[in-house]
Every structure is written in structure tokens, then in C-alpha cells.
Amino acid sequence: MTREEKAIVIEDLTAQLADNANIYLADISGLDATTTSNLRRACFKANIKLAVVKNTLLAKAMEASDKEFGELPDVLKGNTSLMLSETGNAPAKLIKNFRKKSDKPVLKGAFIAEAVYVGDENLDALVNIKSKEEVIGDIIGLLQSPAKNVISGLKSGGGKLAGILKTLSEKE
Numbered sequence: 279m280t281r282e283e284k285a286i287v288i289e290d291l292t293a294q295l296a297d298n299a300n301i302y303l304a305d306i307s308g309l310d311a312t313t314t315s316n317l318r319r320a321c322f323k324a325n326i327k328l329a330v331v332k333n334t335l336l337a338k339a340m341e342a343s344d345k346e347f348g349e350l351p352d353v354l355k356g357n358t359s360l361m362l363s364e365t366g367n368a369p370a371k372l373i374k375n376f377r378k379k380s381d382k383p384v385l386k387g388a389f390i391a392e393a394v395y396v397g398d399e400n401l402d403a404l405v406n407i408k409s410k411e412e413v414i415g416d417i418i419g420l421l422q423s424p425a426k427n428v429i430s431g432l433k434s435g436g437g438k439l440a441g442i443l444k445t446l447s448e449k450e
Contacts, residue, residue: 284335291331291339291360298362299391302369303350304383306330307357313380324372327362336360348394353386366390370404 279287295301306317321328333354340347361369373383387396388404395404408416 287332287335288338288342291336292342294327294360294362295339295343295345298364300363300366300369301389302361302363302373303353303386303388304359304361304369304373305357305386306359306383309380309382313382317376317383320372320376321361324368325364326369326372327360329360329362331358331360333358345389345392347389349396350387350389350394353396358386359383366410367405367407370401370407374401374405 306314309317318328333356336358337351337354340351361372363369370385370388373385376383385398385401385404387394388400389395390404390407
């Protein structure tokens with residue numbers, strides 16, 4: 279690979295890192311062709327972009343990026359696959375489900391909306407991260423609950439309130 283080709287790859291990786299808020303680094307080495315193909319197919323179905331990258335080029339792209347990747351460049355040893363997703367927990371769920379049949383992929387680290395996670399032991403925590411849509415749904419549900427209670431109370435007490443007002447107006 280020439281110097282110019284490397285520069286183009288670094289520039290492309292830097293753009294991908296800038297465009298994605300959810301970045302996972304995984305080790306898929308040792309998977310046979312069929313299993314790798316199944317992993318790629320599962321990533322495609324889950325709307326996750328999977329790419330095998332050279333560690334040195336990815337490290338330079340992280341350096342050139344505006345984001346603060348913390349300890350993530352330190353995990354760039356051995357084989358590294360880059361998983362990019364719009365949903366924060368989608369790659370973690372995919373890795374966890376895929377590991378039911380295989381011992382790989384192994385999570386090296388992740389960058390989720392400004393937070394850095396290093397190590398495979400964080401996989402369960404990453405699976406439980408809620409997506410932006412799930413959090414918004416929870417908030418809307420919480421906000422609707424008190425309003426529904428007030429409306430329900432007004433409807434059920436509406437007849438009583440009207441009766442009380444009528445009685446008070448007749449006494450005058």
C-alpha cells in the first residue's frame with residue numbers, strides 16, 4: 279500500500295469516525311469463512327457496518343478525529359474489526375447473540391456517545407444501554423402518566439362537582 283493510499287484510507291476512516299456516535303472495536307480472528315459470512319450477514323440485517331481495519335491506520339484516524347477516544351487506541355493490537363451503528367446497543371446485542379454459537383467476536387472496546395468502554399467485560403453493560411428512541415419513549419410514558427391521572431380524576435369527579443355547584447347555586 280502506497281503512502282497516498284494510506285492517506286486516503288486514514289481520511290476515510292476519520293470521516294467514518296466523525297459521522298458515527300457508536301463505534302465498536304472487536305476481534306473476529308479465527309472465525310472460518312462460513313461463520314464470518316454469517317456475522318457479516320447479521321451485521322447487515324441489524325444495520326451495522328462491519329469492516330476489518332489496520333490498527334496503525336485506525337489509530338492515526340482516531341488521532342486526526344475531533345473526538346476524544348481515551349484508552350481505545352491502546353486496544354489496537356492483533357486483529358481489529360470496526361463496527362459502526364446508529365443504535366448504541368445494537369452491536370453489543372449482536373456480539374452477545376453471536377457468541378451463543380461461537381467464542382468470537384470478542385469486544386475490545388467501544389465509543390458510545392462520548393463514553394469509552396474498554397474490555398470484553400463491558401459487553402453486558404453495553405447491551406443494556408438504551409437507544410435514544412427508547413429513552414424518549416420512556417420519558418413520554420412518564421409524562422403522560424400524571425396527565426392521564428388528572429384527566430381521569432376530573433372525568434370521574436365531574437358529575438359530583440356539577441352536583442355540588444348546582445346545590446350551592448340553589449341555596450343562594
